[in-house]
Amino acid sequence: MVYERGTNQSSPHKATVGQVAPALQPIHTRRSTLFFLPPTVFTGKCSSDDGGNVALDIVSGQGTYDGFAFFELDLTTGYVRLAPSEELASVMPVDTHARATLSISCKIFGLYQYLPFGVGSSIEAELFLNAQDDTCFVPVATPPHFHEVSETSSSAAECRQACRSDIACTYYSHQSTSCFRYTGLCDSSSSPSCSPAARLLLFA
DSSP states (O other): OEESSOOBTTBOEEEETTOOOOOBOEEOOTTTOBTTBOOSEEEEEEEOTTSOOEEEOTTTOEEEETTEEEEEEOTTTOOEEEOOOGGGGGGSOSSOSSEEEEEEEEEEEEEEEOTTSOEEEEEEEEEEEEEEEEEEOOBOOOOSEEEEEEEEOSOHHHHHHHHHHOTTOOEEEEETTEEEEEEEEOOTTTOTTEEEOOOSSOBO
């Protein structure tokens, strides 16, 4: 059994958070098909090199990453639908100076069950799935003055999410427990909130 795409780690099946990729269909090859019949039920096991908690509900077929929807496995047909939720953006790595990505690998098992006689043979295929951020954060040169908003933030990820949620935020910087959000260039002589953007690690 093989899938149409996503079977190579160097060329994973990809989708942007909040979007849905075309469903992947399992192809039952002559060598992997028992008596030329498809498996009676499908299941799987997934993991991530990113350190996230990947789980697959064997009742619903819902695959999650740190509790957020990542993909769906049709337990009857073996189809895999990559549909990463927008909430996954909040757990994207913040040390990526570009478009962040979450990667998982799955082994999908096709089982042959002959009730009431029990479980027979099984076949398997490996899949590599990526969820990509919908925003690209890259280091930038520091412009002279910005409208600056500061607030307490426990992590760089929380600070990035605050900037993402603010439609006016064009840059952000996280220092210790402080999050600085910048909403555009300004004239220091005309606005009290206009400050030199002297913080390090600005991202756009």
